[in-house]
Amino acid sequence: MTVTEPTPSAAAEPAAAPALKSFPSPSELTVPEGAEGWDALFPYNLLFANTPDSDERFWFCDSQHWPTAFKPYETIGAEFACKTLSQYNTRHLLIPPANGIDYKIHLGYLYMSPVPVPPEEIPGRVPEFEQRVGHYFQNWDSLLDEWRVKVRDTIDEMEGLSFPALPDMVPLADIHSGKGLDGSEVLIANFDRLIQLCYQNWQYHFEFLNLGYLAYLDFFTYAKQVFPGIPDLAIARMVQGVDMELFRPDDELKKLSLLAVELGLQAAFADTADVEGTLSAVAALPRGEEWLDAWTAAQDPWFNFTVGNGFYGHDKYWSEHLDIPLGYVADYIRRVEDGQEIMRPVDALVAEKERIVEEYRELLDGDELATFDAKRGLAATAYPYVENHNFYIEHWTMGVFWRKTRELSDLFVQAGFWAENADMLYLDRGEVREALFDLISGWAVGVRSTGPHYWPAEIERRRVIFDALETQRPAPALNTPPAEITEPFTQMLWGITTEQVQQWLAGDEDASGGITGMAASPGVAEGRARVVHRADQLGEVEEGEILVATITAPSWGPIFGKIGAAVTDIGGMMSHAAIVCREYGLPAVTGTGSGTTTIRTGQLLRVDGGTGRVEILEG
Amino acid sequence: MPRPPSPYVQFFDDPTEPVLELLGGKCASLVSMTAAGMPVPPGFAVTTAAYDTFLDRSGIGAEIRTRLAGLDPADVRSVDEASTAIQELVCTTPVPDDVRADVQAAFEQLQAAFAEPVAVAVRSSATAEDLPGASFAGQQDTYLWLHGFDAVGQHIRSCWGSLYTSRAILYRLRNGIADDGLSMAVAVQKMVNARAAGVAITMNPTTGDRSKITIDASWGVGEMVVSGQVTPDNLLVDKVMLSIVSETVGAKHAELVPDTDGRRLVERDVDPDRRARRCLTDAEVLAVAAMAKRAERHYRCPQDVEWALDADLPAGQDLLLLQSRPETVHSNAAPTRPAPAAPAAAPTAINLSAITAGFTTRSAS
Numbered sequence: 001m002t003v004t005e006p007t008p009s010a011a012a013e014p015a016a017a018p019a020l021k022s023f024p025s026p027s028e029l030t031v032p033e034g035a036e037g038w039d040a041l042f043p044y045n046l047l048f049a050n051t052p053d054s055d056e057r058f059w060f061c062d063s064q065h066w067p068t069a070f071k072p073y074e075t076i077g078a079e080f081a082c083k084t085l086s087q088y089n090t091r092h093l094l095i096p097p098a099n100g101i102d103y104k105i106h107l108g109y110l111y112m113s114p115v116p117v118p119p120e121e122i123p124g125r126v127p128e129f130e131q132r133v134g135h136y137f138q139n140w141d142s143l144l145d146e147w148r149v150k151v152r153d154t155i156d157e158m159e160g161l162s163f164p165a166l167p168d169m170v171p172l173a174d175i176h177s178g179k180g181l182d183g184s185e186v187l188i189a190n191f192d193r194l195i196q197l198c199y200q201n202w203q204y205h206f207e208f209l210n211l212g213y214l215a216y217l218d219f220f221t222y223a224k225q226v227f228p229g230i231p232d233l234a235i236a237r238m239v240q241g242v243d244m245e246l247f248r249p250d251d252e253l254k255k256l257s258l259l260a261v262e263l264g265l266q267a268a269f270a271d272t273a274d275v276e277g278t279l280s281a282v283a284a285l286p287r288g289e290e291w292l293d294a295w296t297a298a299q300d301p302w303f304n305f306t307v308g309n310g311f312y313g314h315d316k317y318w319s320e321h322l323d324i325p326l327g328y329v330a331d332y333i334r335r336v337e338d339g340q341e342i343m344r345p346v347d348a349l350v351a352e353k354e355r356i357v358e359e360y361r362e363l364l365d366g367d368e369l370a371t372f373d374a375k376r377g378l379a380a381t382a383y384p385y386v387e388n389h390n391f392y393i394e395h396w397t398m399g400v401f402w403r404k405t406r407e408l409s410d411l412f413v414q415a416g417f418w419a420e421n422a423d424m425l426y427l428d429r430g431e432v433r434e435a436l437f438d439l440i441s442g443w444a445v446g447v448r449s450t451g452p453h454y455w456p457a458e459i460e461r462r463r464v465i466f467d468a469l470e471t472q473r474p475a476p477a478l479n480t481p482p483a484e485i486t487e488p489f490t491q492m493l494w495g496i497t498t499e500q501v502q503q504w505l506a507g508d509e510d511a512s513g514g515i516t517g518m519a520a521s522p523g524v525a526e527g528r529a530r531v532v533h534r535a536d537q538l539g540e541v542e543e544g545e546i547l548v549a550t551i552t553a554p555s556w557g558p559i560f561g562k563i564g565a566a567v568t569d570i571g572g573m574m575s576h577a578a579i580v581c582r583e584y585g586l587p588a589v590t591g592t593g594s595g596t597t598t599i600r601t602g603q604l605l606r607v608d609g610g611t612g613r614v615e616i617l618e619g
Numbered sequence: 620m621p622r623p624p625s626p627y628v629q630f631f632d633d634p635t636e637p638v639l640e641l642l643g644g645k646c647a648s649l650v651s652m653t654a655a656g657m658p659v660p661p662g663f664a665v666t667t668a669a670y671d672t673f674l675d676r677s678g679i680g681a682e683i684r685t686r687l688a689g690l691d692p693a694d695v696r697s698v699d700e701a702s703t704a705i706q707e708l709v710c711t712t713p714v715p716d717d718v719r720a721d722v723q724a725a726f727e728q729l730q731a732a733f734a735e736p737v738a739v740a741v742r743s744s745a746t747a748e749d750l751p752g753a754s755f756a757g758q759q760d761t762y763l764w765l766h767g768f769d770a771v772g773q774h775i776r777s778c779w780g781s782l783y784t785s786r787a788i789l790y791r792l793r794n795g796i797a798d799d800g801l802s803m804a805v806a807v808q809k810m811v812n813a814r815a816a817g818v819a820i821t822m823n824p825t826t827g828d829r830s831k832i833t834i835d836a837s838w839g840v841g842e843m844v845v846s847g848q849v850t851p852d853n854l855l856v857d858k859v860m861l862s863i864v865s866e867t868v869g870a871k872h873a874e875l876v877p878d879t880d881g882r883r884l885v886e887r888d889v890d891p892d893r894r895a896r897r898c899l900t901d902a903e904v905l906a907v908a909a910m911a912k913r914a915e916r917h918y919r920c921p922q923d924v925e926w927a928l929d930a931d932l933p934a935g936q937d938l939l940l941l942q943s944r945p946e947t948v949h950s951n952a953a954p955t956r957p958a959p960a961a962p963a964a965a966p967t968a969i970n971l972s973a974i975t976a977g978f979t980t981r982s983a984s
Binding site for chain 2: 227228229230231233234356359360363519522608610611
């Protein structure tokens with residue numbers, strides 16, 4: 001991917017007066033050559049051009065979740081996530097000052113704009129809010145237990161959906177039973193159900209997420225009140241879970257690696273790109289079966305895990321690409337043989353968390369201590385969901401969703417609609433439904449469907465547009481920012497703060513050649529930079545290098561044992577990168593805005609995760 | 620390098636448990652502070668055993684007792700005469716060879732840690748004066764900027780002799796304190812060659828917030844910070860996380876540094892480049908904060924710590940604690956931050972006012 005994006009400050013240059021400094025408006029952004037006509041590929045309601053007041057509002061790009069341009073079918077994640085996040089603020093919980101987050105697509109990237117509640121309406125929402133939020137917090141554990149069942153049921157039902165090829169003739173049994181249906185209705189119903197089930201789990205996704213953030217913010221606000229200037233990092237560490245479901249997949253691989261060493265199976269892992277060969281080699285060794293049993297047991301559900309982030313159809317999941325977890329296992333085995341400790345230092349993390357909590361508690365007494373304990377207790381109860389849900393939705397649910405999508409696409413491939421199952425991503429989900437009826441109709445009529453005549457050329461035309469969109473990085477933000485960013489989710493989840501916006505406007509590089517971001521995980525490390533734009537570049541990362549990425553996904557876990565520190569363009573104190581780095585005891589600076597565009601692979605960096613500074617020492 | 624054990628000297632970083640009767644109050648404190656992670660300027664104690672051995676073997680102990688016998692506290696003239704004679708004895712009578720050799724070896728070992736000979740201070744360390752509630756009138760003798768063993772040896776004897784100033788003799792006579800067992804230890808300690816120094820208070824004195832450590836730091840020795848003659852760099856450090864919360868670079872227009880022959884401090888202007896630059900690195904700031912935090916833990920109350928970075932010591936071992944005393948001005952005052960409006964919330968309740976406040980105030984953080 002070539003990066004040709006001018007710096008935001010350069011793009012913002014035309015707005016002359018510094019006091020009114022702005023980001024470009026959508027219409028001021030250049031359409032990359034070859035991408036003309038991109039807008040016709042996205043839903044009409046998601047285009048700035050069709051939204052009259054959009055230029056009056058400030059929008060920031062969510063390149064944390066959508067770091068690369070997405071294809072029409074892939075807008076489903078953005079649409080469902082933004083809509084369902086919003087519904088909980090606006091319609092379920094009536095969060096007094098905050099409605100939803102509006103969203104638009106521009107040049108293949110997602111832009112967001114938080115919607116405040118008019119001040120005069122805030123007081124009226126308070127009683128409803130207290131009642132609704134209070135119910136959840138008072139029944140947290142039982143409601144969350146029910147949530148797990150609901151989410152699991154949705155996944156199970158989705159897993160059961162199938163898209164069988166249509167028969168040449170309706171089975172005689174159906175004639176005898178007077179069924180009266182040809183089976184194509186199942187294809188339509190199952191596609192509709194697939195979308196519905198995805199939508200359903202996205203609603204569940206936010207049922208607890210906003211509450212987790214609320215409890216965190218409540219404690220955050222109180223901690224800032226009693227300890228003015230307390231580092232955000234301290235607050236995060238006091239509520240963060242230590243042993244979490246999100247880390248289970250990686251932990252399973254580590255356990256498998258230790259077991260392989262214990263059973264003396266190391267020799268079998270010489271070429272893990274060959275999955276069959278590796279597993280046969282293991283089976284051939286004495287006690288190999290013991291390891292294979294453990295390997296199989298770990299897969300359900302923990303291999304429903306992607307090296308991506310769950311929002312792209314091309315994301316690879318461990319369960320379908322066993323070479324990925326096997327490769328990680330081989331890497332861990334090497335590290336174990338080198339005498340390294342590969343398990344996360346859980347005991348040390350727990351002890352450090354307890355130390356931090358105790359040292360702050362020692363400074364309080366009476367009512368203040370009781371309030372501190374109550375708020376921290378609530379946040380510590382609610383917050384782990386913020387981390388753990390990711391496994392259930394982005395990894396597990398979306399893993400099944402994309403797999404079922406490919407199964408449906410295979411049906412189209414067989415019918416000659418397009419060449420590869422990934423091609424269906426160039427259709428939006430409405431078009432897929434139309435194409436499905438085209439397929440069924442042609443089959444029923446006894447003619448060739450129209451799709452095979454229409455789609456291959458249309459998909460090629462769209463592919464050219466997307467390849468062009470991919471050449472350009474998104475603008476970090478659009479239009480004139482407000483004087484202050486006050487929406488808490490925006491600050492916490494996306495790291496979009498007043499300072500960050502000012503930094504973008506000013507250009508990110510400071511006089512000394514360093515960059516700054518959020519002090520997300522403490523510690524200082526020096527090492528060579530490795531700039532990574534996509535998950536499939538992770539193989540290039542070498543021991544001790546400093547990972548510089550647009551974002552990191554928690555599923556990149558296995559490389560965190562290798563790197564010296566992490567620097568990201570996007571993300572706040574509670575972004576996945578920050579959480580994972582704290583878990584792995586690595587320095588991290590997140591939300592630099594420009595890490596991947598300022599730093600080049602091979603440069604010597606000094607990363608201070610306690611101050612948020614990244615210095616380019618050499619190169 | 621292992622040091623041969625000697626009954627006459629004990630280095631401050633010697634892990635041996637300090638014995639007050641051997642080291643005197645000052646030296647015992649220097650040893651225990653070093654052991655508690657509050658490194659004081661390097662040096663050693665000349666123990667009371669050295670003094671006692673000197674008195675016994677040279678025979679002047681008996682002579683001193685004779686001189687003091689029957690003195691009348693009202694007869695100031697004869698007290699003065701006895702004082703002069705005894706101090707003369709203590710300062711001129713030869714010290715036993717083994718005592719002298721051990722003290723000299725210790726002095727040379729101290730010097731061996733530095734590339735160039737360094738100046739030292741010699742201070743008396745009485746066995747009673749520093750103890751709470753016993754304000755012994757024998758004044759604290761301190762001799763600064765001494766070079767070479769001859770000067771050091773001479774001033775050790777001066778400290779010994781200070782047991783017999785007229786004032787000390789009179790104090791003991793008037794308060795009925797026996798001279799039996801009277802002894803004196805002496806501290807020999809490197810003079811601090813501060814490249815930067817200042818104070819650290821284990822709280823934020825402007826808000827009463829005890830989760831912070833406030834550091835004032837400037838170039839040279841710390842007197843100009845303490846006396847307010849310079850505007851120092853000011854840093855606020857989170858005490859629990861040991862991370863810098865905020866900082867203001869001060870003007871630091873002047874500094875006090877040893878003059879070229881190392882015999883006194885001279886004031887000089889700080890050049891514009893160093894004025895504009897913070898005088899501590901991040902790592903040094905956090906080392907100062909960690910040391911102040913240890914002092915607070917050790918003494919179990921907020922501390923006001925004087926510290927210095929010694930230019931003669933290697934980086935990482937150059938932070939020295941000069942003094943730690945209870946912080947009394949602010950820690951007894953009521954905290955000025957607002958008390959919480961509501962009483963403690965029930966464990967599952969959420970405080971709405973706090974949440975909604977968070978929606979409008981967070982961006983300031």
